[in-house]
Amino acid sequence: MSTTKLAHKAKTGRTATGRTGDKVFSGAALGAGALIVAVLFAVALFLIVQALPTFAAPASEITGGKGFISYIFPIVIGTLIAATIALLIATPIGVAVALFISHYAPRKLARGLGYVVDLLAAIPSVVYGAWGASFLASQLKVPYAWLAEHAGWIPIFAGPASSTGKTILTAGVVLAVMVLPIIASLTREIFLQAPMLHQEAALALGATRWEMIRMAVLPFARGGIISAVMLGLGRALGETMAVALVLSSGPMIASLIRSGNQTIAAEIALNFPEAFGLRMHELIAAGLVLFLITLAVNMVARWIINRHKEFSGAN
Amino acid sequence: MATLMTERKRSALTRGRLPKYTPYAIAASAVIVAAALMALVGFNVFGWAVLSAVLFAVGNVGSSAIVEGRRKATDKLATSLVVGAFLLALLPLISVIWTVLVNGVPGLVTPGFLGSSMNGVTGAVDNASVKNGTPVLGGVYHALVGSVLITFWATLISVPVGLLAAIYLVEYSAGNKFSKVITFLVDVMTGIPSIVAGLFAAAFFAMILGPGTKTGFVAAVALSVLMIPVVVRSSEEMLKIVPNELREAAYALGVRKWRTIMKVVIPTAISGIASGVTLAIARVIGETAPLLVTAGFATTINTNVFAGWMSSLPTFIYTQIMTPTSPSNPDPSTQRAWAAALLLIILVMLLNLGARLVARIFAPKTGR
Numbered sequence: 001m002s003t004t005k006l007a008h009k010a011k012t013g014r015t016a017t018g019r020t021g022d023k024v025f026s027g028a029a030l031g032a033g034a035l036i037v038a039v040l041f042a043v044a045l046f047l048i049v050q051a052l053p054t055f056a057a058p059a060s061e062i063t064g065g066k067g068f069i070s071y072i073f074p075i076v077i078g079t080l081i082a083a084t085i086a087l088l089i090a091t092p093i094g095v096a097v098a099l100f101i102s103h104y105a106p107r108k109l110a111r112g113l114g115y116v117v118d119l120l121a122a123i124p125s126v127v128y129g130a131w132g133a134s135f136l137a138s139q140l141k142v143p144y145a146w147l148a149e150h151a152g153w154i155p156i157f158a159g160p161a162s163s164t165g166k167t168i169l170t171a172g173v174v175l176a177v178m179v180l181p182i183i184a185s186l187t188r189e190i191f192l193q194a195p196m197l198h199q200e201a202a203l204a205l206g207a208t209r210w211e212m213i214r215m216a217v218l219p220f221a222r223g224g225i226i227s228a229v230m231l232g233l234g235r236a237l238g239e240t241m242a243v244a245l246v247l248s249s250g251p252m253i254a255s256l257i258r259s260g261n262q263t264i265a266a267e268i269a270l271n272f273p274e275a276f277g278l279r280m281h282e283l284i285a286a287g288l289v290l291f292l293i294t295l296a297v298n299m300v301a302r303w304i305i306n307r308h309k310e311f312s313g314a315n
Numbered sequence: 316m317a318t319l320m321t322e323r324k325r326s327a328l329t330r331g332r333l334p335k336y337t338p339y340a341i342a343a344s345a346v347i348v349a350a351a352l353m354a355l356v357g358f359n360v361f362g363w364a365v366l367s368a369v370l371f372a373v374g375n376v377g378s379s380a381i382v383e384g385r386r387k388a389t390d391k392l393a394t395s396l397v398v399g400a401f402l403l404a405l406l407p408l409i410s411v412i413w414t415v416l417v418n419g420v421p422g423l424v425t426p427g428f429l430g431s432s433m434n435g436v437t438g439a440v441d442n443a444s445v446k447n448g449t450p451v452l453g454g455v456y457h458a459l460v461g462s463v464l465i466t467f468w469a470t471l472i473s474v475p476v477g478l479l480a481a482i483y484l485v486e487y488s489a490g491n492k493f494s495k496v497i498t499f500l501v502d503v504m505t506g507i508p509s510i511v512a513g514l515f516a517a518a519f520f521a522m523i524l525g526p527g528t529k530t531g532f533v534a535a536v537a538l539s540v541l542m543i544p545v546v547v548r549s550s551e552e553m554l555k556i557v558p559n560e561l562r563e564a565a566y567a568l569g570v571r572k573w574r575t576i577m578k579v580v581i582p583t584a585i586s587g588i589a590s591g592v593t594l595a596i597a598r599v600i601g602e603t604a605p606l607l608v609t610a611g612f613a614t615t616i617n618t619n620v621f622a623g624w625m626s627s628l629p630t631f632i633y634t635q636i637m638t639p640t641s642p643s644n645p646d647p648s649t650q651r652a653w654a655a656a657l658l659l660i661i662l663v664m665l666l667n668l669g670a671r672l673v674a675r676i677f678a679p680k681t682g683r
Contacts, residue, residue, distance in 0.1 A: 021573045021574065022572055031479070033493070036476070036504070046522070104394065122667055124602070124663060126601065126656070180404055209390055240509065244604075268604075276527070294508050294511075297506070298502070
């Protein structure tokens with residue numbers, strides 16, 4: 001009698017808690033998902049709300065005294081220049097590093113190298129910044145002087161070259177070093193996914209290794225490479241510390257080897273700690289612009305990845 | 316007779332090919348020629364290595380183009396370029412690590428560096444230590460405490476939210492519209508510039524608690540904006556590869572869905588989830604920009620994340636370089652900055668290695 005009662009009680013008890021447990025758990029899971037959506041909207045919302053006073057303020061009170069557009073335009077251009085330099089350097093080298101690890105290096109070495117690349121992607125940006133400011137900048141002084149002397153007629157190499165080497169070109173090179181491991185590790189994943197049968201077929205037909213890569217690997221990986229580069233671009237655009245430490249900023253100039261130019265992220269990091277009132281709103285507005293630019297870049301990257309997913313031979 | 320036939324055949328097959336020793340011969344001559352050329356303009360090891368490599372590549376491709384034809388030569392050219400790019404990529408990365416080691420070790424082994432804060436260490440103290448040649452005073456204890464606390468709180472916020480969201484995506488959503496929206500936004504969030512995440516947290520708390528609120532907790536919120544997407548992505552991948560048979564077996568035994576998830580799905584995936592979380596921690600512990608705008612800087616030990624400014628390792632490095640404690644003698648500050656950078660890299664590397672270890676420890680026991 002008592003045993004059946006006990007068993008019954010245990011059974012009903014378990015069922016009841018189970019049902020509530022299910023509800024609570026699925027509710028919590030849904031809530032967490034909703035929270036993520038809410039956070040992203042909150043990021044946009046708070047930036048917009050806090051940026052609004054900037055747009056309402058009279059043009060003369062904005063830094064530079066000519067309104068927000070003429071304040072933000074040079075640093076947007078500076079951001080784009082630095083990111084472009086970074087990608088021009090990092091893309092070919094990153095793809096080649098990925099190819100080396102996936103198709104050229106001996107297999108045992110390749111695993112270790114892949115791990116090293118992942119580790120390098122994890123080095124904090126402030127360390128790269130410190131390296132760029134103290135080591136790389138002084139190393140690049142001599143090449144810059146040479147460029148100013150021999151290629152000075154090209155506007156981007158117009159002299160006199162910076163005596164500290166802390167220029168936008170140096171910042172771009174540091175950014176390139178930072179995004180290189182990212183591009184390399186993302187494209188390596190794609191190269192490893194290239195269908196083995198296609199590659200073996202190409203080799204069996206007498207293709208050399210390079211012809212095999214050109215015919216069977218690169219066409220498969222094109223979408224992946226583009227999206228990896230776009231993600232690297234997103235990182236380069238938003239990177240703060242490397243630029244803040246390396247670049248001695250100034251007004252917008254065409255020459256890459258003189259001190260000058262500034263990026264949005266570095267502008268915020270350098271000025272926000274002491275900013276108050278309108279200046280703070282102004283910097284948040286600059287952050288909003290940066291947010292929108294990176295958002296657009298990332299969306300395009302994701303769109304390419306998804307399109308690539310549907311059409312690739314992988315599935 | 317038969318041997319003669321095979322002899323002739325082999326020679327026909329190997330026609331138009333360079334003998335096997337060619338690359339070695341070219342390498343040897345490239346090294347010698349490079350040394351000779353360098354001797355003319357002034358010898359240095361680095362230039363010698365680069366010149367030898369270039370000469371080797373040119374010789375290899377050139378000889379192949381003459382003897383083996385265009386296709387083989389193109390192949391060798393591509394190989395040289397790929398290997399060359401790889402070596403080129405290694406240079407700055409080795410240089411970064413070398414610079415940090417050389418500059419960081421003296422500061423890191425200075426007694427009291429790990430155990431003391433910057434409290435009371437002023438420009439005058441630094442000037443005195445440079446003048447008298449005494450060891451540099453001041454350390455990173457306050458920054459280390461700050462980094463650990465801020466990262467701890469960020470983890471405390473991000474892991475439940477990220478893990479639950481991943482569970483929703485994999486176990487509950489069944490691929491509905493909302494889950495697609497979440498996946499897309501998580502992808503977008505991965506690309507948020509860290510400074511923007513910092514601005515968000517600063518703006519958020521400025522609205523709630525009044526402008527200029529800078530505490531460790533604000534920084535933790537900023538970091539969790541960066542950390543959540545990483546946790547979601549990695550946990551999602553790990554939950555997806557749990558075999559469906561395990562879930563079905565649990566359901567067949569009458570186990571509730573939430574208990575199935577808690578007792579079957581998560582334990583199976585825990586190794587991957589744990590290593591994903593560790594990697595996410597490694598990523599945010601090195602973030603500087605968001606901390607700069609949310610936690611401020613401090614020179615004293617602050618163990619309360621809810622009140623007062625807080626220092627952290629990355630902001631410590633940044634402030635020591637940008638605004639040296641003693642403007643006239645920046646060397647002690649530089650030394651502290653490099654030592655902190657070395658400490659930070661060691662921490663990040665340990666976390667990365669820890670992720671591998673964690674994955675191995677928590678890996679579910681297989682039948683064998």
